[in-house]
Amino acid sequence: MKKQFPIEKFKNLQTPFYYYDTDILKETLDTIAAEANKYSYYIHYAVKANANPRILSIISQAGFGADCVSGGEILAALEAGFPAGKIVFAGVGKADWEIELGLDKDISCFNVESIPELEVINQIADAKGKVARVAIRINPEVDAHTHSHITTGTKEDKFGINFDQIDKVINTLDSISSVKLTGIHFHIGSQITEMEPFAALFIKAIEIERYLTQRRFFLENINFGGGLGIDYKYPNTNPIPDFKAWFEIFHKHFPTRPGRKIHFEPGRSVVGQCGSLISKVLYVKEGSFKKFAVLDAGFTDLIRPAFYGAYHQIENLSSSEMPDMYDVVGPVCESSDSFARAVRINKVHRGDYFALRSAGAYGEIMAMQYNCRSLPRSYFSDLI
Numbered sequence: 412m413k414k415q416f417p418i419e420k421f422k423n424l425q426t427p428f429y430y431y432d433t434d435i436l437k438e439t440l441d442t443i444a445a446e447a448n449k450y451s452y453y454i455h456y457a458v459k460a461n462a463n464p465r466i467l468s469i470i471s472q473a474g475f476g477a478d479c480v481s482g483g484e485i486l487a488a489l490e491a492g493f494p495a496g497k498i499v500f501a502g503v504g505k506a507d508w509e510i511e512l513g514l515d516k517d518i519s520c521f522n523v524e525s526i527p528e529l530e531v532i533n534q535i536a537d538a539k540g541k542v543a544r545v546a547i548r549i550n551p552e553v554d555a556h557t558h559s560h561i562t563t564g565t566k567e568d569k570f571g572i573n574f575d576q577i578d579k580v581i582n583t584l585d586s587i588s589s590v591k592l593t594g595i596h597f598h599i600g601s602q603i604t605e606m607e608p609f610a611a612l613f614i615k616a617i618e619i620e621r622y623l624t625q626r627r628f629f630l631e632n633i634n635f636g637g638g639l640g641i642d643y644k645y646p647n648t649n650p651i652p653d654f655k656a657w658f659e660i661f662h663k664h665f666p667t668r669p670g671r672k673i674h675f676e677p678g679r680s681v682v683g684q685c686g687s688l689i690s691k692v693l694y695v696k697e698g699s700f701k702k703f704a705v706l707d708a709g710f711t712d713l714i715r716p717a718f719y720g721a722y723h724q725i726e727n728l729s730s731s732e733m734p735d736m737y738d739v740v741g742p743v744c745e746s747s748d749s750f751a752r753a754v755r756i757n758k759v760h761r762g763d764y765f766a767l768r769s770a771g772a773y774g775e776i777m778a779m780q781y782n783c784r785s786l787p788r789s790y791f792s793d794l795i
């Protein structure tokens with residue numbers, strides 16, 4: 412499905428900016444709903460991937476819940492219309508005010524990442540005369556085979572409670588009364604493109620659930636987190652990730668039982684392919700042995716290539732001339748402000764429009780103002 416960019420309309424807009432194709436977003440949401448409904452799975456969109464208010468409101472209108480990792484995200488989700496009863500709250504460092512906010516708004520669940528956090532949630536809930544619903548985030552020690560910066564489920568990582576600590580968790584739960592254990596939570600990492608790490612995850616989940624059931628804990632909620640990857644190389648061919656395969660593998664191997672709800676927290680796979688960073692070429696600079704296309708967008712607008720060495724497909728929207736080889740760089744005063752090295756792009760001229768594709772997730776939300784640059788704006792295909 413080759414999407415055309417409305418380049419004539421771009422000419423009235425100040426670059427760089429994020430351009431969101433709402434058709435792709437809606438098709439993705441429809442696909443998720445259709446596939447998840449087959450098994451009555453509960454979907455909480457991971458707000459961290461993109462908290463643009465319009466994106467959030469489209470996702471909330473589609474009926475999904477929200478996965479938040481800060482008080483700010485809880486407020487953004489509520490503002491966008493996500494019901495508190497569909498909000499889950501994770502994060503290794505929940506501040507007291509954020510726990511209070513979650514309790515005051517009556518969110519559905521705190522995904523707890525340590526025993527001290529469990530104790531603090533209990534104290535705060537107790538002071539309010541409330542009972543907090545919690546899930547224990549367990550570190551399943553499954554390697555997601557993805558970039559080390561976005562792996563979360565191994566012993567090396569700060570996230571979750573290791574299973575060998577579970578008896579301590581049980582003792583703590585037995586000694587406190589303002590917290591109710593309703594489930595377990597996992598998240599093994601992000602941009603996972605093979606199903607095998609997920610298979611390892613549900614094998615662990617079955618084991619952990621069995622152990623907790625033997626100790627009288629009936630788990631109402633099993634949350635498998637997010638992590639489904641997207642096709643950064645071929646965004647036109649594969650605009651919608653394989654949700655069918657993702658849910659199928661869980662359904663096949665993780666038994667559904669009456670009274671037990673299975674949850675997922677996809678972020679990247681929901682919004683990644685609907686967004687592109689649109690930028691204009693400021694200069695074509697001929698070095699002694701290479702050419703640089705210098706854009707008006709930098710890592711301040713899209714940090715993924717500089718931070719994770721991530722690949723984003725780069726298209727010259729203004730040229731159909733024979734491709735040449737370029738390093739595509741930004742204007743920020745750091746050598747790491749580079750989007751790609753030695754890539755073939757249709758011959759570049761000053762003023763050409765470039766699209767950095769698959770930038771809907773962890774793009775706009777990670778933008779910053781280093782060098783006193785402005786934050787990028789956003790435009791939508793149906794409103795432009």
Ligand code: LLP
Pocket residue numbers: 457459460478501561563598600601602636637638639676677678679680715719772773
């Ligand atoms: N749930 C939890 C607890 C998470 O920590 C994350 C992502 C998600 C769900 C959503 O994962 P997704 O479906 O998006 O893979 N900035 C990085 C990605 C960081 C992901 C952090 N956690 C990047 O640009 O690749």
